[in-house]
Amino acid sequence: MLVDAIYRGLLQPVLFRFDAERVHDRAIRFAGSAGALGPSRRLAEALFCREFPALATNVFGLRFPHPLGLAAGFDKSGRAIPFWEALGFSHIEIGSISAERSLGNPKPRLFRIPSDQGIVVNYGLPNDGADAVAQRLANTALRVPLGVNLVNTNRGPGAPPETEEAIIGDYLTSLRRLEPYANYLVLNLSCPNTPDGCAFVSNAGRLRRMLAAVDDLRPMRPVLLKVAPFPDLAAMDAFLDAVAQVRFVSGFAVNLPPGKPxxxxxxxxxxxxxxxxxxxxxxxxxxNQTLRDLYTRMDRKRYKLVAAGGIFTAQDAYRKIRLGASLVQLLTAMVFRGPGVVRQICEDLCGMLARDGYRSAAEAVGADHEI
Ligand SMILES: Cc1cc2nc3c(=O)[nH]c(=O)nc-3n(C[C@H](O)[C@H](O)[C@H](O)COP(=O)(O)O)c2cc1C
Known part of the structure; x- marks a missing residue:
């Protein structure tokens, strides 16, 4: 596509000369304005949006026009949602959002590593806070499902450690505030870049008490848990055991592993x-390894998997679907390949499914486990 060539040949080399976070902020501002204006939104739709009937899928009671969505972290505070829809994403996950507004970690905290096709991220969950985002969402209409990803407020380096009660209360506050506007919710239990971001689920007692507290709220929407890759299978099984005790969990997403691979x-x-x-x-x-293990060990009648991590092409997305993901997402590929990536992946995915004799994307979910 011409737009892809323009992005990769002209725009990306220029953008990559500037600080990554500044470019990200400007991109969100641009997308917010473009999404709010009818003509620019319609132009984006004409360029990027297509129908893919073979890819339409139902997951946890919601209809998705295809499996590929925007991952959490790109539009943390939901400032440009209509624009992401115009780029053709099948669902948009905003967040992570916390009960209180957070400035995140000190800058610089976002770096591109082009030779590895990756981004080093140490944002530490800056976001506008649940109240401000709720007000924004009250004025946002959307045709595709909206996911709202929730996390504990990061009060910055040097803030005193919080009690378990306070951390759980933080999640509950944003859940209550944002649930009315979400089609599904994600509890991010795994931020790799905050002081206690990974410790939460590794403590079984804390995890059980948090799950019980959320269960008591009886969420009306499907809720996913976003976890870091587990250190071993015993830890994964302990986690799945704890989750099996509550009713509200519809599935899992896998976050970035902490540190450098x-x-x-x-x-x-x-x-x-x-x-x-x-x-x-x-x-x-x-x-992908965590996805494979989760699909093998979880109760597939109860839970679905939503997976992001290195999806740049249809092949990458197809791999995750075959490993067990019902929905897939991307973030980094938007930076490296530009906005045409969604349409390209969906077009190529249609071809791959037809080649392998699948009539829908849903039919291919978990196919690698059947071989
Ligand atoms: C800049 C950046 C910010 C992110 N922020 C969040 C976040 O706030 N909450 C979250 O659950 N995941 C966050 N993530 C993780 C992404 O949602 C996604 O799981 C991960 O980046 C893997 O997908 P990718 O390889 O396509 O980027 C972030 C990732 C990046 C690169």
Whole structure:
């Protein structure tokens, strides 16, 4: 597509000369304005939106026009939702959003590593807070499902440690506030870039008490749990045991592993100046392994998997679907491949499913486990 060639040949080299976070902020501002104006939104729709009847799918009671959505973290506070819909995403996940507004971690906290096709992210969950986002969502109409991803407020480095009660209360506050506007909710239990971001689910007692507290609220929407790749299968089984005790969980998503994976080609000296976790291609293998294990070990009648991590092409998306993902998402590919990536992946995915004799994307979910 011409737009892809323009993005990759002209726009991306220019954008990559500037600070990653500044470009991200400007992109959100641009998308917010373009999405709010009828003519620019319709132009984006004409360029990027297509129907893919063979890819339409129902997951946890919601209809998705195809499986590929925008992952959490790109539009944290839901400032440009209509524009993402105009780019052809089948669902849009905003967040992570916390009960209180958060400034996140100190800057710089976002770095591109082009030779590895990844991003090093140490944002630490900056967002406008549940109240401001709820007000924004009250004025946003959408034809595709909206996911709202929730997390505990990051009060920044040096803030005193919080009690378990406070952390659970934070999730409950944003859940109550944002649930009316969401089609599905995600509890992000796994931010790799906050002081207690990963410890939460690794403590079985804390996890059980949090799940029980959410269960008591009886959420009306499907709720997913977003977890980091587990250190071993015993930890995954313990997690699944705890989740089986409550009724509200509809599925799981897998977050970035903390730290830097081995084998990066970016020089070690540069990486040392980039704190954070790595998205994109370097995260793909660990996330796919977690996906494979979760699909094998979870109760498939109760739970569905939503997977992001290094999806740049239809082949990457198809791999995750065959490993067990009912929905897939991307973020890093938007930065490296531009806005045409959604349409391209869907077109190619249609071809791959037809080639392999599947009549729908849903039929291919978990296919690799049947071989
Ligand atoms: C810049 C950036 C910010 C992110 N912020 C969040 C977040 O706030 N909440 C969350 O659940 N995941 C967040 N993620 C993780 C993504 O949702 C996604 O799971 C991950 O990046 C893998 O997909 P990708 O390889 O296509 O980027 C973030 C990722 C990046 C790169």
């Amino acid at each position: 081995p084998g990066l080609t970016t020089p070690a000296g540069r990486l040392r100046s980039m704190p954070g976790a790595v998205s994109g291609k370097p995260a793909e293998a660990a996330i």
